[in-house]
Amino acid sequence: MQNTDLKIFNTLTRTKEVFKPVNPPFVGMYVCGPTVYNHVHLGNCRTFISFDIVYRYLLHLGYKVRYVRNITDVGHLVNEEEMTGEDRIGKMARIEKLEPMEIVQRYTNGFHDVMKQFNALPPSIEPTATGHIVEQINMVQAILDNGYGYVSNGSVYFDTLKYAKNHKEFGRLSGKIMDDLQVETRDLKGQSEKRHPADFAIWMKAQPEHIMRWNSPWSVGFPGWHLECSVMSTRYLGDKFDIHGGGMDLQFPHHENEIAQNIGACGHAPVNYWMHTNMLTVNGTKMSKSLNNSVLPGEMFTGENDVLAKAYDPMVVRFFMLQTHYSSTLDFSDEALQAGEKGFRRLMEGYKTLQSLQHKNGKVEESEDQAVTEECQACYEHMNDDFSTPQALAVLFGLVTRVNTYKDKGGVVSSISKETFDRLNKVFRDFIEDIFGLKEEEGADEEVVDGLMQLIIDIRQSSREKKDWDTSDKIRAVLKELEIQLKDGKDGTSWTKA
């Protein structure tokens, strides 16, 4: 159905490029997952939902995608720059008096629950850093063997200066210039172990109080944060794969260092297409764990937060995010969310309406038939243009108007051909269910159901009083089909779910 090629904006080249997998029909995609020392917030979710769309669309195009998204459960320090930095997991374990792995398990579970609520497909592989200590040690050794690392007081650092001299790559992804970074030199604690401020630890010697520690040729310690992604992507996708994604805030230094490690170990760049999603903001400022302006998904779904006036269904939030391109910042506000909620419902109602329409062969209006065909096609072409969900959505809304018009005119469609009618149905199903991953909001809440049941019982009661048994029995019978059992007692009627 697509006439155009899929184009992806590649951070490396800062241009949209036609997507050509290394080994079609297989596609390897790696996305930096969460560090599970705390709840994921909505900003984190935005990134994962964005890549869920990428994953879904690639699958829709027929690619065999291996989607790897890691769980960081060690090595991510509270302050990377200072040697005194404490491991994030270890810190929470100490504070909450739990095993580090209990922390990891708790927040991993929470993360999975949230992703499920957002209807995000699970990745093909979800590796953990602690599960790949051996591989990480091996990569540190490879980097040392190639002369791009040095041991200092039991820790191993990446020799950024030497790497930058031999490979022009350093700074390319993030647009940094090595000389600027030198100027950035600041007098920080523990920096003495490093030869250059831009050097970073690939293996760190554990301080005595550090809980998470492993044996290595250099010290009892733990792997550097940037290393795990290099190792796990290589392990599962090979040393040259298609797409690497993550939030924009990981571009530097995390992804830049990742490239350096891969080149340092394997001699060539690991990734063809780098994709970065933009930030979620609250009142114009980035949502961030460290800024304490986070809204948690759970708080959003229940409405218990300081930012928003009411609760929003996960599907509404997902839809809301799709209205903005992944590369733009997205600001959360109550007004915008409410508009999104109505828009979402309009779309879903339109989808339902479409499914209720009948096609009948008749006189085909050529221009209309052609317009519908073109609009259907446009949805795919917008997705092919760097996953432009807002534009695809706009076209879909245009089609919703058509669908509603068909319904107004009696629900029988004959002005477009059967083929076009079927295509229209396919586009809605493809986009709403497969590509956008949208589904109906969770069932009406208890309060509404209770209210409805009381109303039905009241109506039935008045028909019983009029001895209108046909009506009262019909109500009881239909409810029974819905697995609701009415119980007529002395004190009135109650109901239970069968």
Place this chain on the structure above:
RNA sequence: GGUCGCGUGGCCGAGCGGCUAGGCAGGGCUCUGCAAAAGCUCGUACGGCGGUUCAAAUCCGUCCGCGACCUCCA
């Protein structure tokens, strides 16, 4: 300070040289017992100032405002 990006109508948000984005909100109309829904329709835009061009929201310069990264964050 360095690097990058952004400023679009009441709100959100696409577009990025000529052609209606879209959603929400507001006005009018149609339909319907009423209401809602739905359809049709209307209005208010491209931060300021210059420049390039037959033509600029879209390119260039400049000024103003905002943000991100440069330190942990998706």
